[in-house]
Amino acid sequence: MGTDETLLLIFIAFLAAKVGGEIVERLRLPAVTGELMAGVVLGPSILGLITSEHSFLDILATLGATFLLFSVGMETKLSELKRVGMIAASVAVLGVAAPFVVGYYVSILLNFSSVEAMFIAAALVATSVGITARVLQDMGMIASEEAKIILGAAVIDDILAMIVLTLVSGTAAGEGLNSIDIVIVIAEIACFIAIVTILGTRMVRYAFGKREIRHDRTVDGSWSIHYKTRAFKRDSWLEKLVQKEAPFVVILIVVFGLSAMASYVGLAAIIGAFFAGLIFSDTKNTYELEHKFEPLNVLLVPFFFVVMGAKVDLTNFASVVPLAIVLTVVAILTKLAGCAAGAITRGEKTALIVGAGMVPRGEVGIVIGMIGFNMGTIGSETYSIIILVSIATTLYAPFLIRTIINAETKKERRSTNWRFNLRSRT
Amino acid sequence: MGTDETLLLIFIAFLAAKVGGEIVERLRLPAVTGELMAGVVLGPSILGLITSEHSFLDILATLGATFLLFSVGMETKLSELKRVGMIAASVAVLGVAAPFVVGYYVSILLNFSSVEAMFIAAALVATSVGITARVLQDMGMIASEEAKIILGAAVIDDILAMIVLTLVSGTAAGEGLNSIDIVIVIAEIACFIAIVTILGTRMVRYAFGKREIRHDRTVDGSWSIHYKTRAFKRDSWLEKLVQKEAPFVVILIVVFGLSAMASYVGLAAIIGAFFAGLIFSDTKNTYELEHKFEPLNVLLVPFFFVVMGAKVDLTNFASVVPLAIVLTVVAILTKLAGCAAGAITRGEKTALIVGAGMVPRGEVGIVIGMIGFNMGTIGSETYSIIILVSIATTLYAPFLIRTIINAETKKERRSTNWRFNLRSRT
Numbered sequence: 001m002g003t004d005e006t007l008l009l010i011f012i013a014f015l016a017a018k019v020g021g022e023i024v025e026r027l028r029l030p031a032v033t034g035e036l037m038a039g040v041v042l043g044p045s046i047l048g049l050i051t052s053e054h055s056f057l058d059i060l061a062t063l064g065a066t067f068l069l070f071s072v073g074m075e076t077k078l079s080e081l082k083r084v085g086m087i088a089a090s091v092a093v094l095g096v097a098a099p100f101v102v103g104y105y106v107s108i109l110l111n112f113s114s115v116e117a118m119f120i121a122a123a124l125v126a127t128s129v130g131i132t133a134r135v136l137q138d139m140g141m142i143a144s145e146e147a148k149i150i151l152g153a154a155v156i157d158d159i160l161a162m163i164v165l166t167l168v169s170g171t172a173a174g175e176g177l178n179s180i181d182i183v184i185v186i187a188e189i190a191c192f193i194a195i196v197t198i199l200g201t202r203m204v205r206y207a208f209g210k211r212e213i214r215h216d217r218t219v220d221g222s223w224s225i226h227y228k229t230r231a232f233k234r235d236s237w238l239e240k241l242v243q244k245e246a247p248f249v250v251i252l253i254v255v256f257g258l259s260a261m262a263s264y265v266g267l268a269a270i271i272g273a274f275f276a277g278l279i280f281s282d283t284k285n286t287y288e289l290e291h292k293f294e295p296l297n298v299l300l301v302p303f304f305f306v307v308m309g310a311k312v313d314l315t316n317f318a319s320v321v322p323l324a325i326v327l328t329v330v331a332i333l334t335k336l337a338g339c340a341a342g343a344i345t346r347g348e349k350t351a352l353i354v355g356a357g358m359v360p361r362g363e364v365g366i367v368i369g370m371i372g373f374n375m376g377t378i379g380s381e382t383y384s385i386i387i388l389v390s391i392a393t394t395l396y397a398p399f400l401i402r403t404i405i406n407a408e409t410k411k412e413r414r415s416t417n418w419r420f421n422l423r424s425r426t
Numbered sequence: 427m428g429t430d431e432t433l434l435l436i437f438i439a440f441l442a443a444k445v446g447g448e449i450v451e452r453l454r455l456p457a458v459t460g461e462l463m464a465g466v467v468l469g470p471s472i473l474g475l476i477t478s479e480h481s482f483l484d485i486l487a488t489l490g491a492t493f494l495l496f497s498v499g500m501e502t503k504l505s506e507l508k509r510v511g512m513i514a515a516s517v518a519v520l521g522v523a524a525p526f527v528v529g530y531y532v533s534i535l536l537n538f539s540s541v542e543a544m545f546i547a548a549a550l551v552a553t554s555v556g557i558t559a560r561v562l563q564d565m566g567m568i569a570s571e572e573a574k575i576i577l578g579a580a581v582i583d584d585i586l587a588m589i590v591l592t593l594v595s596g597t598a599a600g601e602g603l604n605s606i607d608i609v610i611v612i613a614e615i616a617c618f619i620a621i622v623t624i625l626g627t628r629m630v631r632y633a634f635g636k637r638e639i640r641h642d643r644t645v646d647g648s649w650s651i652h653y654k655t656r657a658f659k660r661d662s663w664l665e666k667l668v669q670k671e672a673p674f675v676v677i678l679i680v681v682f683g684l685s686a687m688a689s690y691v692g693l694a695a696i697i698g699a700f701f702a703g704l705i706f707s708d709t710k711n712t713y714e715l716e717h718k719f720e721p722l723n724v725l726l727v728p729f730f731f732v733v734m735g736a737k738v739d740l741t742n743f744a745s746v747v748p749l750a751i752v753l754t755v756v757a758i759l760t761k762l763a764g765c766a767a768g769a770i771t772r773g774e775k776t777a778l779i780v781g782a783g784m785v786p787r788g789e790v791g792i793v794i795g796m797i798g799f800n801m802g803t804i805g806s807e808t809y810s811i812i813i814l815v816s817i818a819t820t821l822y823a824p825f826l827i828r829t830i831i832n833a834e835t836k837k838e839r840r841s842t843n844w845r846f847n848l849r850s851r852t
Contacts, residue, residue: 006485006488007488007492007682007685007686007689007695008686008689008690010489010682010686011679011682011683011685011686014678014679014682015679015682015683018669018675018679021669022667022668022669025668025669026668031669031670055482056481056482056484056485058482059432059482059485059486060485062432062433063436063486066433241448242448242451242452243444243447243448243451243457244457244724245720245721245724248721248724249444249724252440252724252725253437253440253441253444256433256436256437256440256441257437257441259433259437260433260434260436260437263433263434264434269433292721293721294671294721295671295674295718295719295720295721295722296721296722296725298670298671298674298675298678299678299722
């Protein structure tokens with residue numbers, strides 16, 4: 001019976017992901033790496049339990065990616081973007097530009113095709129700061145200026161990564177770097193973002209209307225009183241729905257709808273999910289929403305990482321691993337240099353800590369790898385390299401951050417001592 | 427791109443299910459019927475959007491069925507079984523026996539093969555009392571004796587349905603009604619139930635240990651003090667897990683594990699999910715658990731019903747519908763008669779209301795249809811008939827319940843008046 005083998009594999013994949021996650025979390029590393037490595041173990045390289053035949057797992061992985069990107073979007077609060085300021089913006093922009101440009105040219109030098117080089121470069125772009133946040137928390141630095149810059153930059157980073165992904169997959173689909181194509185792609189994503197954010201924000205405000213009013217009233221008295229009256233006159237259409245969990249259902253429909261719409265206009269489907277998250281990220285009941293989506297993420301996201309891990313093919317170990325090492329070094333150095341350059345006005349110590357904190361790649365890079373692989377634009381080896389680089393940067397980042405913080409603190413103490421000595425001598 | 431069409435169909439299926447559910451819920455009918463009918467509309471009979479080619483939807487349907495049966499199990503509280511008493515038990519047993527026996531022989535008379543007749547009879551067995559509960563609530567009778575008997579009987583009903591399903595699918599797999607096979611199947615399910623409930627309950631008590639103690643202390647002082655000390659000495663292993671939502675993750679693993687195990691020993695996978703629900707139904711934090719599973723059900727269960735609806739093939743309308751009508755009549759009359767016979771000691775009015783309340787079939791019958799269809803034991807026409815009977819009984823039940831309650835109330839009033847007249851005359 002087909003169903004039975006299906007459920008057995010679902011059980012194995014889920015169990016392996018959670019055991020892998022548990023093990024690496026005990027080592028104070030992010031669960032993602034454990035889930036990916038569980039996938040590598042289950043995949044054709046080692047146990048061969050999950051192979052490309054088991055396409056039913058792909059649909060779970062797709063759903064996992066959808067809800068993952070939705071939560072990434074939810075964490076990207078547009079209202080916070082105004083607060084993070086110029087430093088975070090320059091850290092994000094330089095931290096995206098450096099790995100992309102250098103990653104692209106290094107990949108070309110390593111004999112990748114220009115389309116593959118583009119995907120590799122794009123996968124090196126997005127930062128996953130979960131691990132950084134934890135390391136800084138451990139070191140009692142989560143409220144520091146560095147942490148604020150890193151978290152702010154990561155938000156902008158995600159949006160930039162989506163734009164880079166759109167450009168890359170758009171030009172890859174057109175199989176060339178035609179400048180008209182690029183303009184069309186940019187116009188497309190601009191229209192999509194404009195329509196989604198303007199219409200979406202309005203619809204959300206209309207649906208969750210009453211909640212937003214109190215928030216607005218403190219800002220602009222006269223306008224919001226008008227708005228308040230309107231909202232009180234007509235009830236939110238959401239409240240007229242009789243079914244269970246109606247707001248949650250409506251959001252699920254929006255997530256699937258925007259994903260389908262994004263792919264219809266030629267963007268990656270997950271960009272739709274990301275923007276769905278963005279739309280709902282600024283509503284007042286975000287906390288309640290995240291609470292509802294949490295079980296979906298706990299169930300589905302592990303399938304994404306296990307399946308992504310299982311697609312890693314290490315049969316060409318000798319050709320894959322050296323390239324992965326070179327690109328990991330490129331990924332680390334470019335991010336470190338780019339982000340440090342963006343924050344250099346805040347002093348060397350801050351710049352270096354911010355640079356190190358932005359090193360870990362994660363979810364978004366893996367999603368980019370998946371899209372290239374599913375499009376058939378990048379081969380199995382290139383895909384495997386992207387996953388390995390993602391794992392390696394994430395595993396290395398905590399050591400790098402701790403080393404830099406300790407070294408800089410020591411240096412600072414030495415210079416303080418030196419100054420202290422000078423002063424005491426005079 | 428495969429992923430894009432996938433997401434579009436997921437969007438359409440989910441949207442259709444929720445719109446269908448919303449419409450029928452406004453008519454005060456259960457969402458299930460709306461979701462099934464949405465599936466019929468999307469299926470090959472009408473729009474042809476969801477066909478057997480879209481096998482990726484089947485995996486979502488399987489997951490939906492798994493979590494659906496898990497919640498059915500969660501609602502089947504073993505501790506309540508002791509309370510419901512003999513009346514509920516006899517209502518359940520007779521309400522299962524009558525449709526099964528009559529359904530089987532009527533199907534044989536209608537020229538179905540014996541295996542198909544068995545599946546049809548099994549699908550006629552399980553009651554879905556959600557709609558009944560709502561009708562009784564509307565009529566202010568939810569706290570009545572009838573309601574208590576119905577809800578108690580429905581719990582036993584589900585367990586009996588699982589046993590019938592196991593026997594039927596076991597004998598169908600053996601392709602014959604060999605008495606040794608039946609004994610083996612009964613032994614198998616007995617072992618499975620024994621191992622799962624004994625081991626499972628112990629594991630759950632161990633994992634969620636501290637919570638259970640207070641509950642036990644009032645029952646048996648000396649024993650529970652010993653137990654309490656033990657539980658206090660060693661911490662629950664669940665609390666040692668570092669990952670997010672660890673208890674929820676462990677339960678998900680148990681659900682998938684028992685489903686895989688059930689199918690490994692030759693039972694239907696969903697029986698494992700049902701027993702997983704049963705194990706956790708008596709823990710103290712059931713409410714919290716149901717809260718976590720709610721979003722999974724909201725997302726996944728509609729896919730089950732839409733996909734099940736989409737498998738209904740009405741191209742042979744002329745041959746399917748008359749048979750469906752005959753079997754609907756059989757389904758209604760046998761359940762009504764069987765359950766009423768079980769409750770006859772409580773008077774005619776109670777017996778008839780209980781009988782009518784047990785008429786709606788639903789989830790479990792559809793799951794049984796799916797299993798037969800997936801096994802290849804029942805054909806597309808038989809499957810379609812099972813789904814149509816399920817829909818028809820559920821749609822008809824509210825009218826039947828209201829008619830019987832009104833008629834019986836009128837009769838009662840008339841006899842009261844008569845008695846009153848007699849008394850006033852003397």
